[in-house]
Amino acid sequence: MSTSSIAYHEPQTLGIGRTIEIFRKETKYEFLKLLRNRSFSLAVIGFPIMFYLLFGVSNRGTNGSGIHMARYLLGGYACFGLIGAALFGIGVGLAGERAMGWLEVKRASPMPPMAYLFAKCMGAIAFGLIIVTALTALAVTMGGVSLTAVELVKMYGISIVGSISFASMGFLLALLIPANAAPGIVNLIYLPMSFMSGLWMPIQYLPHWLQRIAPALPMYHLAQVMLHIFGYANNTSVVSHWVGLAGFTMVMLGTSWLVFNRAQQNA
Amino acid sequence: MPATALMRETAVERFSSETRSQQVIAALTNVTKRYGETVALDGMNLALRPGEVVALLGPNGAGKSTAVRLLLGLIAPTAGMARVFGGDPQTPETRLRVGAMLQVARIPETLRVREHLDLFRSYYAKPLPVAEIVRIAQLEGVEDKMFSTLSGGQKQRVLFGLALCGDPDLVFLDEPTVGMDIEARRGLWQQIRTLANRGKTVLLTTHYLEEADALAHRIVVINKGKIVSEGTPAEIKSVSAGRKIRCRTRLTVEFLSALPGVMSVEQSGDDVVVMTPHAEAVVREMLLRDETLSGLEIASPALEDAFLALTTSR
DSSP states (O other): OOOTTTSOOOOOOOOHHHHHHHHHHHHHHHHHHHHHOHHHHHHHHHHHHHHIIIIIITOOSBOTTSOBHHHHHHHHHHHHHHHHHHIIIIIIHHHHHHHHTHHHHHHHTTOOHHHHHHHHHHHHHHHHHHHHHHHHHHHHHTSOOOOOHHHHHHHHHHHHHHHHHHHHHHHHHHHHSOGGGHHHHHHHHHHHHHHHTTSSSOGGGSOHHHHHHGGGOHHHHHHHHHHHHHTOSOSSOHHHHHHHHHHHHHHHHHHHHHHHHHHHHHO | OOHHHHHHHHHHHHHHHHHTTSOOSEEEEEEEEEETTEEEEEEEEEEEOTTOEEEEEOOTTSSHHHHHHHHTTSSOOSEEEEEETTBOTTSHHHHTTEEEEOOOSOOOTTSBHHHHHHHHHTTOSSOOOHHHHHHHTTOTTOTTSBGGGSOHHHHHHHHHHHHHTTOOSEEEEESTTTTOOHHHHHHHHHHHHHHHHTTOEEEEEESOHHHHHHHOSEEEEEETTEEEEEEOHHHHHHHSOOEEEEEEOSSOHHHHHHSTTOOEEEEETTEEEEEESOHHHHHHHHHHHOTTOEEEEEEOOOHHHHHHHHHHOO
């Protein structure tokens, strides 16, 4: 038996090209995995489209308060959709992979941990962009909404930023909640917060006390940034909403880091 | 004792004399691992030498998986040291040379076998070719199937295949055949032997005692986080209570117990069961004293018995 030759291989170095290749494949398969998982992809893409058809496209005119509903709700449901993709794709998905033991197999491999997080984030962004594209197509073709190229580009940009921001919340949820309760808990956070942040109807229509709570909600800030493109934002400056969104992301990432480190110490 | 077992044991002896002097490639040194009040491992020492197949054998909760997870750098010891290839098991350099098949409830089900292999191969600079992984893990014909459509045995073989992607020098198999039927289990045994023949070092945990006996050069029996016994399968068996004589006889239990070399006598239905390290002498005496003696059987204790004797007496 030739055992002497096996103990010392020449060291394998991780070149930049190979690192990029790992990130690319990890992302590709994360996206394929989500796309083929119909309970995820149909729900996450289907619900915003269905709601937009029911409440947005059917309200083509401008109402008494000067709000063109199809236009307002394009912004609202774009946020609703991309946040759903981030919370369910990462929050529920990662919690499941952690509980099944799959995350441990990945951690035992030489996979760079950042590749895993990057792929999860890119998956959320990709689904966010798919949803925004589908909603925009419906708005333009059926909702009587007209968008300039600049508005469209801004929408995509904010969609990417929003996906990253809520991906951080997905990571924290995945670390905190048990996998079998994850879909329920995420819905309990996601649905009421969407309503209270004015994603389903103009926030001006909500009771005043709810409007006063809204600035405490991260979805409100994302919605305001998005609606600013269409001229439907509140009177507060858009900078304050960017700050709110950035602050929220920092808090989520910081807390995730603390929770993760504590879990590592106890492991 | 079957002839094949004898042949295998001589092979094992030849093997141990070859490798005894060689360096250690993975070791737990005086490792204690506590989870709160629970002690999972208690002053554990374990060393793996190149090319050997070691079985960690023990009941559920003995600390087998904890030992594997420490050597994989997934958890850190409370006290003591885990070393693999002379370094920290957590570093990427170490992980490039290690393969692991862990106990996993499910892996992402909406990817094809080929896609899972493609992704894992990308983590290594010099991965095994896909065809080679498919051949060793016996995945021919299922490469393009979704993971969700595979049978239990096929799923385990995919996990085995993932552990081989980087052509690792050291392979950890945590309960590799759990939930498999006999045929699938024997198939995987053959694959594990193939690994050993390629000169890989294998650490295998199992509570299938037959499995440890069939595969390992060395068995480490652990219970409640401590090593109870360690040796070749033959040595482990010899620690137990000798051989088992079973027959129908008119001789009384008192008489049999008084025979020289008899360790225990039990009435089992119409039969009597005698345990002794000197089976031939005892049987000769019994046949002389009782001409009506019938239904005689003499058996070596299965590793199972040895194992039970080892783990329950402490």
